[in-house]
Amino acid sequence: MGPVLLGLALLLRAGLGAGPLRGCSETRRALGARGLGLGPPALLSGEHLRICPQDYPCCSSDLEEQLSRQSESDFRALVEEGASFLSSTLASRHRRFEEFFRELLVTAERGLQAMFTRTYGRLYTQNARLFVGLFAELQRQQQGARLSLAEVLDELWVRLLERMLPLLNPQYQFPPAYLECVGRQAEALRPFGDVPRKLRLQVTRAFGAAQAFVQGLATGRDVVTKAAKMAPSSECLRAAMRMSYCPLCRGSPALKPCRAFCLNVMKGCLAAATALHAEWDHFLDALIQVAERLVGPFNVELAAESIGVKISEGIMYMQENGVQTSAKVFQGCCTPRPAPARSRRATQPETKRRFRTYPTEEKPTTAAGTNLDRLVIDVKEKLQLMRGFWLGLPHTLCSDGKVAADVTEEDKCWNGQARGRYLPDVTGDGLANQINNPEVEVDITRPNLLTRHHLLQLRAATSRLQGAYTGQDLDFQDTFADEDGSGSGGGERYSEDGPATGGGSSSSTVGSRPPDSRSPRRDRPIKGSRQNHHPSGSSSCAAFWRGSALLLLLPALEWLLLGQ
Template sequence: MISFAVNHTQALFETTYQTMAKEAVEPVKELFMDLSLYILGAETTVENAVARFFDSLFPLVYTRRINPGIVHLSEEYTECLRLTRKEINPFGPFFKAMITELSKSIWASRMLNHGLNMGIEVINTTEHVVITKDCSRALVKMQYCPHCQGLTLIRSCVGYCLNVMRGCLASVAELDTYWREYIATLEHLTNEMAGSHEMELALLRVRYIANEAILYAQLNGPQLSATVDKVCGQPEQRVMKSSLDTMMQTEEDTDTYSLRESHTATLNTKRSSLPLKASKNEKPRSLKKISREFVNYMKRSRTFYASIAERLCDEVVRDSSTCWNGEDVVESYTNRVVDNGLKAQINNPEMKVKGPDPLINHVIDKLYHFNQMETEKKKSKSERFALEMVGVDMEKK
């Protein structure tokens, strides 16, 4: 999507603002590179990325659209234009509009990326959890002690297996509450990115907002020139324009007012989801569809850490008339079957569980803070919305 948005935005300059198309390539690439780095967790902000883009864009707009007679622009003068961009606000409301448009979905993408990396860490940690000596003894007793009596085909009793596995995985089961909330958080972030805030549309609209910003600067060209002259002085000017230059500039100015409508129409025809890369025999799939598939897949793992002991004991033959209870072959397991989690293991008749696993506690702490961060973000957004509505009501009054 980033690659598509880069090409889509560069096309604006190639088709509409050809005089600055070549020099606009780097600012456009830098903008989307900064957004990519932000999504991947870099210590930057969407506002900084957009500010850097408009800082680079202003000298181009000033010399190619507002004052096309400028022959040469020194590095000092270019830097002055960059520095004054923030103070004189040549692009009007469109600077903040781009930040607002991108921040909603890009933040969700950043958090989702962070969340997926955390999920990998949780899975890797639980996959390589250390087996205690008590667990090892209980597993050997359950799996191999019947063999000493020649009972190679007998299966363990279901209750017996559950007690052993719940004892061995007591620390892992403590992840259950936090993992369920984590899955809910991933679902929320995915919906924010691909649903209500539509990352695809936000990236697509960069071109539209950039065009509106350039048009705004052109319409306010005389005032901007007067302000820039006071701050930065006057750059070198052409002595006279050729008739061809004058004619081309007149045509550009005439077309400026029709560009707004044409680009708005173009945007409306492309508001549907951007097609992601697909093979020749496949139909393009939107981010929304892929995200929905992802969420549905992840939902199936919501109870994974609560049901892992049951899954591992699923191979036990439940309809058998006899089973191994750890001591002998019996018709049924009569000892108490404990629940999941560390507290329940106090009453486990098959093994002793001494305490929590430090590595599991570490990832639990990480999951907790990740879920809390998302909760606080949702709260702050709700509070900000409430304040904005109060402000609207006050203005009406």
């Protein structure tokens, strides 16, 4: 299995080809090569031994204890090395996907910035923080923050409406209180048509699946790393010592354990880990399914690249329907007051700018020159190889020639007592089959506490992956296939056969909010509530403007009072 077995290999080579010895010279040479002292110069009476056979050994009780500790160290290293392929592969793929999604968002943000600067000029630069905040939230979500992308996108459209309405109606005043009223009307107004709903579906599905996938890889990595380091039981350690180092105490350091003997020892020692088998394979299946979604209907590259395009489509829709939208706003929040003549700027050249699509050579490139298809193909191949790992681990370890004898040497191996064939049957795979393990006593009634914790981790990750696969956010219990986005209406339902349309938002770890973003509105009424509809009429408008004027006078009144 590699360098961790160097010491054992030295012990085995020291007496290569030898049968049971009458003296301890080979044992002394093997111990000296290992730096463990020389041991007794001759055979001893073996009543003092607690693990190895007691008939004329070459080990003192102190040496047996020392070899027992070394056996535990070797066993732990052997199991960790056997699991190293899984842990290193999952860790490296986690880093690759995490970096890919992070750079994908950076590329998408740069593309939006370049397109909006060319298309909207100064209007974009004046409101750039709005879009910086959006991408900051997307980055937080991909890093594990527990937030709802649906709410983030809803807030974006509301704030965009608050920015655009004054630009389309420069002849009116729009104080903050009025814009708050406008924000509460956004869902009923549908100022951006059906674009918000489509973007919401695409982004929440795609980035929800991406986040669940990356977190799933991290969960798999952690479970493998910790399961491979589970402390072996005392029964296991005795069996491992009997298998690995008792031949040395018998004067035959080159004698390898029989393959069947090794299998029974390893199956008993790793019984708790094999209890992960079923949940592990379910978890891998869910990872593979979500990976396929990332390059299929929940294509995260297309979702990232479409953010700027969809926002521009929404802006264009509102520009083309500005008169109707403004009329609905004035009906719900009353007609605003005319702006002073000097403040009516000629904003037509800016507000009349229209969305334009990219020429082919200007379309955003993928993140860091990587290709999501290649990443997914690679990770699917690796995940397939990990199926059945926990049941197969004892076989993998015992198939190494440094650990056990070949099956062709059944009559020339260490059977736990002497050189000869190992007679007991090999137990079946899995925890339940270890009830009659002849080498290691195993409690099959329930897995140990650490194994139960790993099972819960795998089940939770599998559940989130299955939710992401169907476009659901299990953290927020949302299903976006039937919901309408802010500023959109009912109607079109998601079709997996159509263009990629995003993933359910999901997250687990709370992170700090960046300075350029703002928390979703908490005071916005629920869709269809009466608070969404403000009465119109001269009396209501007069009351509204009186309230606004009073708010404007409050700072002056405060100054007067403090001045006195």
